[in-house]
Structures are given as structure tokens and as C-alpha cells.
Amino acid sequence: MQAIGGQAVIEGVMFKSRRGWAVAVRGQDGSIRLKLEPLTTHRSEKVPLLRGTFILFYTLLLGIRALEFSAQVSSDEEKPVSPLAMGLTLFLSFAVAIGLFLFLPLYLTRLIGFIFPLVAKTGWLFNLVDGLIRVGLFLLYIGIVGLWKEMARVFEYHGAEHKVIHAYEAGELSMERIKAQSPRHPRCGTSFLLIVMVVSILVFSFIPQHWPLYFKFLSRIVLIPFVAGISYETLKLSAKYQKNPLMRLLVLPGLALQRLTTREPDEKQLEVSLRAFKEVMSLEGPNETA
Numbered sequence: 001m002q003a004i005g006g007q008a009v010i011e012g013v014m015f016k017s018r019r020g021w022a023v024a025v026r027g028q029d030g031s032i033r034l035k036l037e038p039l040t041t042h043r044s045e046k047v048p049l050l051r052g053t054f055i056l057f058y059t060l061l062l063g064i065r066a067l068e069f070s071a072q073v074s075s076d077e078e079k080p081v082s083p084l085a086m087g088l089t090l091f092l093s094f095a096v097a098i099g100l101f102l103f104l105p106l107y108l109t110r111l112i113g114f115i116f117p118l119v120a121k122t123g124w125l126f127n128l129v130d131g132l133i134r135v136g137l138f139l140l141y142i143g144i145v146g147l148w149k150e151m152a153r154v155f156e157y158h159g160a161e162h163k164v165i166h167a168y169e170a171g172e173l174s175m176e177r178i179k180a181q182s183p184r185h186p187r188c189g190t191s192f193l194l195i196v197m198v199v200s201i202l203v204f205s206f207i208p209q210h211w212p213l214y215f216k217f218l219s220r221i222v223l224i225p226f227v228a229g230i231s232y233e234t235l236k237l238s239a240k241y242q243k244n245p246l247m248r249l250l251v252l253p254g255l256a257l258q259r260l261t262t263r264e265p266d267e268k269q270l271e272v273s274l275r276a277f278k279e280v281m282s283l284e285g286p287n288e289t290a
């Protein structure tokens with residue numbers, strides 16, 4: 001049984017397997033619209049540490065394409081988003097994320113260092129404070145976004161995605177079995193982001209404390225692929241040994257965080273998620289589908 005990745009989109013769900021990806025979206029007329037495309041495996045996906053950055057970036061691109069399709073279906077628009085608009089969206093997303101979760105925590109920690117000199121002089125304490133601020137901003141961001149009505153619907157589809165994956169891993173894709181599953185999953189992207197936050201505290205601690213602010217900031221940008229690589233391998237390891245008591249303890253913060261990013265879906269949302277899952281698994285062959 002292979003690991004299937006997924007993502008909630010506007011009024012729908014996207015699933016990705018080894019051989020392709022599929023997205024199902026509920027249209028305004030109540031019908032389910034589908035998009036299915038095959039994929040080819042890249043060598044970078046098999047190289048430890050390097051694969052984390054490649055898979056993260058590639059998944060982000062697929063996610064944007066899935067969001068583009070879902071936006072068209074949910075709004076009944078025929079005209080697709082231009083590649084230039086998609087590129088600009090991706091660039092702005094990276095810029096906002098880097099500014100909010102890399103530069104701002106670093107700058108705030110520097111200000112705290114002026115008030116409490118021990119923070120400025122002690123490398124591990126500086127990075128700990130910086131990391132705690134980063135996690136705090138991340139939680140605040142998710143909490144604020146969750147108040148948005150449209151995003152709450154996406155969180156419900158997020159729960160539907162997890163329920164279908166749980167049912168697949170349990171070996172039965174009946175609607176009754178899917179309904180009984182948890183909307184939270186240890187291999188979720190939300191958990192991955194939390195792992196990134198923790199790993200970044202450790203990795204950034206190797207940056208010399210005496211460097212000026214802009215050197216520290218640029219070095220953190222350079223280290224992003226390394227942080228992503230370690231975080232991805234950590235997530236894979238936790239999934240492989242998820243029955244181990246220690247691993248269960250380590251994934252608890254990620255599962256707790258998913259209480260903010262998942263909601264209990266209704267049956268229509270589960271139908272959309274299951275439809276997307278069956279479509280992507282049709283590329284894998286009959287033996288892969290439960």
C-alpha cells in the first residue's frame with residue numbers, strides 16, 4: 001500500500017499518487033467536476049534530504065494548479081488563469097511567507113535582545129526565542145484564517161481528505177467506514193509545517209551569533225532547502241514507525257494543531273473526496289484500490 005498525498009481546495013479535494021494527480025470539485029449546480037493528469041517520477045524524489053525540497057516545491061505547483069481548477073469550477077468561469085498570474089501568485093506567496101515567518105521573528109527577537117541583553121548574547125537562547133515567535137505567528141495566522149467562512153469550508157474538505165486516506169489505509173472505502181474515521185492524520189502537511197518550525201530552530205542555531213541582521217536573514221533563506229529536507233525525512237520516519245510509542249508522542253503536537261486546520265465534513269464533501277481518490281487510484285491499477 002502506497003502513501004497517498006492530498007490537499008483541500010475550494011469546494012474540493014486533490015489527491016496525488018506515484019503516477020498521477022486528480023482533483024474533484026463540487027460545482028454550483030451540484031455536479032462533481034474532475035481533472036486527472038498522469039505524472040512521471042523524477043530521480044530527485046529518491047534522494048534523501050534532496051527529495052524533501054523537490055517534493056515540497058513540486059507539490060506546491062500542483063496545489064496551485066488544483067486551486068486554479070477549483071476556483072474556475074466553483075465560480076463557473078471558463079477562462080483559465082494565465083501562467084504569468086500563477087507565477088506571480090507563487091512569487092508573492094513565497095515573499096509573504098519569508099517576510100512573515102523568517103524576517104519578522106528575527107527582527108522581533110533582535111528588538112527583544114535590546115531589552116534583555118542575555119538574549120542577544122546567547123546563541124541558543126536567541127534562536128529559541130526566535131523559534132517560539134515563529135511558531136506563535138504561525139498559530140496566530142492559522143487561527144485568524146480559520147475565522148474566514150470560505151476557509152472554514154476548505155478546512156472541512158481537509159477533514160474529508162484525511163478521512164478517505166484513513167479508510168484506504170484501513171482497507172475499506174465504504175462511506176460508513178469513511179465517516180467513522182478521524183479528520184486528523186499524522187502525515188498531514190500541517191504537521192509537516194510544524195516540524196519545519198522545530199527543525200529550523202535547530203538548524204538556524206548554527207548561524208554565527210555575531211553576524212549582522214541581514215546576514216542572518218539571507219543565510220536562513222539559503223538554509224530553507226536543508227530545513228525542508230530534514231523535515232521531510234522526519235515526517236517520513238514518523239509515518240513509517242507511527243505505531244512506535246515514541247513516534248506517537250512526537251506526532252501529537254501536529255495532530256493537536258490539525259484541530260485548527262480540519263473540520264468535520266458532511267457526506268457531500270466526503271463524496272467529493274472519495275471521487276478524487278478513486279480517480280487518482282485508477283492510474284495505479286485495480287490492486288491498489290481498497
